[in-house]
Structures are given as structure tokens and as C-alpha cells.
Amino acid sequence: MGGANAWETVIGLETHVQLRTNSKMFCGCSAAFGAPPNTNVCPVCLGLPGALPVPNEQAIRLAVRAALALNGTVHPKSVFARKNYFYPDLPKGYQISQFDQPLATDGSLVFLSPDRGVVTVSIVRLHVEEDAGKSLHDRFPKQTAVDLNRCGVPLVEIVTGPDLRSPQEARAYLLTLKQVLEYTGVSDCDMEKGSLRVDANVSVRRVGETALGTKVEVKNINSFAYVEKALTVERDRQIALREAGGTVVQQTMLYDAKENAVRPQRSKEESHDYRYFPDPDLPPLVLSTELVAEQQATLPELPARKRDRFVAQYALSQQDASVLTASRAVADYYEAVVHAGADAKAAANWVMGEVLADAKAHDDQLRASAGALAQLIGLVRGGTLSHQAAKRVFGEVADRGGDPRNVAEALGLVQVADAGVLAGWVSDVLASQPQEVARYRSGETRLLQFFVGQVMKASRGKADPKLAQRVLEEKLTA
Ligand code: ADP
Ligand code: ZN
Ligand code: MG
DSSP states (O other), X not given: OOSGGGEEEEEEEEEEEEOOOSBOSSSSSBOOTTOOTTOSOOXXXXXXXXXXXXXXXXXXHHHHHHHHHTTOEEOSEEOEEEEEOOOTTOTTSEEEEEOSSOXXXXXXXXXXXXXXXXXXXXXXXXXXXXXXXEEEEEXXXXXXXXXXXXXXXXXXXXXXXXXXXXXXXXXXHHHHHHXXXXXXXXXXXXXXXXXXXXXXXXXXXXXXXXXOXXXXXXXXXXXXXXXXXXXXXXXXXXXXXHHTTOOOXXXXXXXXXXXXXXXXXXXXXXXXXXXXXXXXXXXXXXXXXXXXXXHHHTOOOOHHHHHHHHHHHHOOOHHHHHHHHSSXXXXXXXXXXXXXXXXXXXXXXXXXXXXXXXXXXXXXXXOSOHHHHHHHHHHHHXXXXXXXXXXXXXXXXXXXXXXXXXXXXXXXXXXXXXXXXXXXXXXXXXXXXXXXXXXXXXXXXXXXXXXXXXXXXXXXXXBOHXXXXXXXXXHHHO
């Protein structure tokens, strides 16, 4: 039997995440992104003879934090090992990593699959390692340059079981992982800055088979969208190959985003015998119970739990709660607006609408204070501002600050809810539209909205439309 439906896709991801530290994993050099090439280096990260590594405590704390956030078992003792290979961006000739005794094992992450609903992925292991440098192929024509600034930057590698079943699912998992790591302050997970990188392993098997097929590892995936694309391309390649009677060969492929294609990595780079052995320069990593307990105690409420709480506490839909908890900053902002007295549903609509649109246009900044937004929502609810006018005030407050009520007054946007003043506009409108008044009185009551529009026009938008409608009805039926 042929066709894509006859095949099941199996995916496991190995994600490298840069820990949010100031300095590198084993030396004092800055770990910041974007410094001029080869300026953040020292004898330790350059691997000069005699230089000794010293583990970065903050990196260890963050790695433990990540492991706990992923429900992992944190091992009191883990071992740094040398992963030996030759490459121009690795002056030491080895990378310090962890091998047979990783920092943590047996974790899990629950995420929402677009295909299967709530799915639990196993996190097989989480270990600490250092990054290598970077080969730059586009800096000089026909030459390769090397930037060693990334050498020794602290990473954790997070490895899932072969639990994902589609490229879409792989992307959803990765976005949830990113969310958890951002919430916990472990990493900023910025794929463009290389602080999150993923190697994707994929195989196919006939539906119903339980044994795993031969896997292919896809590397060089540089964005969340490419995760899905690269895996789709490789999955389709394997299915086509198998349907034509071929066999999948275990190998590493590189994804080419421009061509949306995968091609085998040159096998010279691929012959992996890393000859791991415990690093003689580093004693086993022994974690105190205090350190682990402290990280456990300071874990924030994680996104899934926050989402459920928002649904329960603020009577929001799952969908709205997901949007509001996508980032911790937005979730905190939303709650601050509600605590400042705004109606929960109205606050949700404002944050998902105006606030997120404004943030998107301004570097993710939440520019209007939560207190100001709560006040603005109150002004709409109390009839002082129309929704349309409130949006203008919001823009103004975001741009220039200020008290929403004062801003609304300065802009002349405060609604007139004084029946006496409104009566004047209503009389003017009715006097100038005798034919419509007659039609209304002979039963064409749908003209009411036309009159409301006229009153809004006469008041240049200041009339409270609900009150205008009431005064109109009174006068028209009088
Ligand atoms: P290796 O020894 O080649 O590194 P591992 O067993 O450590 O392989 O697995 C690496 C990653 O590949 C893990 O995320 C794992 O879930 C995934 N994986 C393993 N076997 C398969 C398979 N047959 N199909 C898809 N993914 C797989
Ligand atoms: Zn250094
Ligand atoms: Mg492995």
C-alpha cells in the first residue's frame, strides 16, 4: 500500500540552549552576542597550554533550573567529559560536555500538539556543555574565517525521546520548550542569535510497526519555521525512497533554507568517534542539596499552569489564556491591569488587541503602564470614552505617557453624557431632517441608527451614543 498515510513519522529533537550568563562556562570571558570577532577570548577558552577551566556557578544554577522545570531527575553528581574532534573552530581539539553521567535524566514536557491534543514528550537527558567557535564562510571571498567568541559559551543540551510524530508537532514542542526556558529565565532562546539551536532526528515506519526505522539527523536549522520545513522535506525524501524500494541510510543531512532541500553532510565531517573520557582538569560536578532546593523553590509558575489558572480565575477561553500567557511579561502585565481594577474580560481584549499590536511595533515593549490601561478601560466602561476614542488615547499614552483622563480631555475626546447638552444636538438634527422624522413616526424605526449617526456627527464624536439614542427615542415618540 502506498501514499503518505501508510507511513508514520518519528522525530526526536536535540536542542542546544545558551544559558543566560554574563560570562562563559569555564572562564571569565563575556558570553555576550555580537562582539567584534575574537575579542571575547582568553587562554582558557582558546585552549592554550596550562590554562585550567573553572565551572561557572551561575551556569550550573541555570542548568539545574532548566532540568527542574522539565521535571527531570537532577543527579547529585555528574561528570564533565571531553568530546574529541578536530575542527578549525575548536582550538582545544575537544569540547567539554557531559556523556555517560549527565546533569539530569528522565524529564518530560507537556505541550499541545496540532495533531494529537495534549502530548507528553520524554526528556531523555539534559547535560551541560560548552559551545565551539564559528566558521564564517561569507566574510571573505573564497576563504573561511574563524570567530572564537562563542568558544566556551555555556549551553545545555536537551534531548527528547523519539516521541514526536509530525514536523508540525516538532515545532509546537520547540515553541513550548522555548516558552518554559524563557519563563524560568534560563535562556532567551533567540534562534537568530544562536542561543537556541536544534538538531532533528527523523525516521519513518509503516503505520502499525513498533520498531523504529533508521534515523537521519538534520542540522543547520536556523528558525522555528525551518524546523517544520526541514523535517517535512526529509520525511518526504525517506517515504519516497522507501516506496521506491530503497533503504534509508543513517547519516547527517544539512538543511538548505534557500533551496528548501537537504543534502548529506560531507562524510569526512561525519565520521564520529569522539573518544569521550572524563576531563582530567575538572572534578565531578557535585551539587549541594541547597543549590537544587533553591532552584526548585524559585521556579516561577510555568506557562501551562498559568494558562489553566487564567481560565479558571478570569473566566477566559483556553485560546485567550494561551495568548496572554505566551510570554511571562505579557502575563504579568495582564494581571497587573486586572489588579489595578479593570474588568478581566475587557483587560484581556485590550491586551490581546491594542497592547500586543503596540508591543509588536515597538520592540516588544509594553509601553503604556498597567495602571493607565486599567484607568482607560474604566473610562470606556463608565461611558466617558467611546471605544474608538479610547484607542486613540491609548496610542497617545503609549507614545508620550500621561494620565488617560487628562489626555482624553486634551484631545477633546471625552463623551458628553449630559442629557441637557445632548438634547440640544438632538433638536438640531431632528429640525434639519423633517422627512426622515416623518418616516420614522410612520413606522420606519430602523432610521433610529441614522439619527444617532447624525447626532454623533453634530457633536463631532463627543456624544455618548447610548444616551443619544435614548434622548432621540424620547423626542421621536413624544
Ligand atoms: P545517537 O546515539 O545517534 O546520538 P540517540 O539515541 O542518542 O542517538 O538519539 C538522539 C536523538 O535521536 C534523540 O532525540 C532520539 O529521540 C532520536 N532518535 C533516536 N532514534 C530515532 C529514530 N529511529 N527515529 C527518530 N528519532 C530517533
Ligand atoms: Zn575565555
Ligand atoms: Mg546521542
